[in-house]
Amino acid sequence: GDATAMLIKSYACQRRTPLKHHNSFLTEALEILAQNAEYNDNEGRSVAFRRAASVLKALPRRVRSMEDLRCLPCLGDHSQRVIKEILEDGSSREVESTRQSEQYQAMKALTGIFGVGVRTADRWFREGLRSPDDLIRTGQQLNREQQAGVQYYDDLQKPVTKAEADVISDVVEKAVHAVLPGAEIQLMGGFRRGKEVGHDVDFLITHPEEGKEERLMPKITNWLEEQGLLLYQKTTRNSYLEKMDGPARASSNMDRFERCFSIFKLQESAASCKSNCSASAEDVSAAHEHHSEASGWRAVRVDLVVSPYSQFAFATLGWTGSKLFERELRRWAGQEKHMSLSSHALYDNKQNLYLRAKTEEEIFAYLGLEYIPPSERNA
Ligand code: TTP
Ligand code: MN
Ligand code: MN
Ligand code: MN
Incomplete structure (x- = not known):
């Protein structure tokens, strides 16, 4: 292990996570397992994989051996096994078979429809449906949101560019x-x-x-x-x-x-x-x-x-993301500071009072956290 590895803090909101990092070959694999756990309604397992991936995003260089992972937080046995296999063989059998599985692919296609969550997609999957086309073909009952989701499926699958965001x-x-x-x-x-x-x-x-x-x-x-x-x-x-x-x-x-x-x-x-x-x-x-x-x-x-x-200020912090960063902020507030954070307010459970803030910087300060700018909240 090197000295830098030991500086990685365990909550994502204590770390700087840039958009571009050095370990996407590992984080993409772990995030497939996280996504699959979500499809199987296993939130604990999903968050564990996401936290592991997030730690690797904060590292200052590419992971080359298991030695580089010594002293890092949030890397459970399962994540370590996956990482080891990728480092040794170039890929993980579990990740590849998940990626190829009919369930993973169908859940990805179905939850990719605007208005369709894991529960609905899972029900459709059990009924043998696999894609938006299957929904149309079998005349599934869709609510107004899902109808729009199916109607504009192809466009909504295409990433929105920054240039398009600026026009909007x-x-x-x-x-x-x-x-x-x-x-x-x-x-x-x-x-x-x-x-x-x-x-x-x-x-x-x-x-x-x-x-x-x-x-x-x-x-x-x-x-x-x-x-x-x-x-x-x-x-x-x-x-x-x-x-x-x-x-x-x-x-x-x-x-x-x-x-x-x-x-x-x-x-x-x-x-x-x-x-x-x-x-x-x-x-x-x-x-x-x-x-x-x-x-x-x-x-x-x-x-x-x-x-x-x-x-x-609370709404700004809550709507900037990433989702994992938000989750970790709330967990830090509750577990480490006995405070409750939402997109509306910060409540101090020991003093029994609301902490008012005009800026995100003030909220980080109340939470005893170093300020992390939006560009480094890509946990
Ligand atoms: P998203 O738009 O889902 O995600 P994103 O903008 O980070 O990524 P993408 O490029 O895929 O759009 O959510 C943005 C933020 O909004 C996220 O930090 C969580 C927050 N949010 C809420 O606070 N409440 C909600 O109900 C939803 C849907 C999102
Ligand atoms: Mn054109
Ligand atoms: Mn959104
Ligand atoms: Mn968004």
């Missing part, structure tokens, strides 16, 4: 300012962490005058709908009440903000079309013929969340 940011900003001047909009999720592609685009919206943000979402979605920019939307009202939801529920990861899960209709410019098709500038119209549909637009998943100004 402009659209969202225009919509929000049309209905509430002075509102503030922030790009969240993977793109805030510096990712170059994502599965969706996440936004957090607030207004410096507390109360102005109430019932804002229907105004935004109406505006977008009038412009013909929405293919699907489902808005949920804010249901957070500090007195009732605060300390008791604060460790739950589902928040209660007014929010909208949507699918945007994104007009594809000649420029983005060109880069997608890798055609020359003069050849843009010819490039269209590469598309299955030469429609000039694509569907993109967009999440909109509205937060009261007083909760904005």
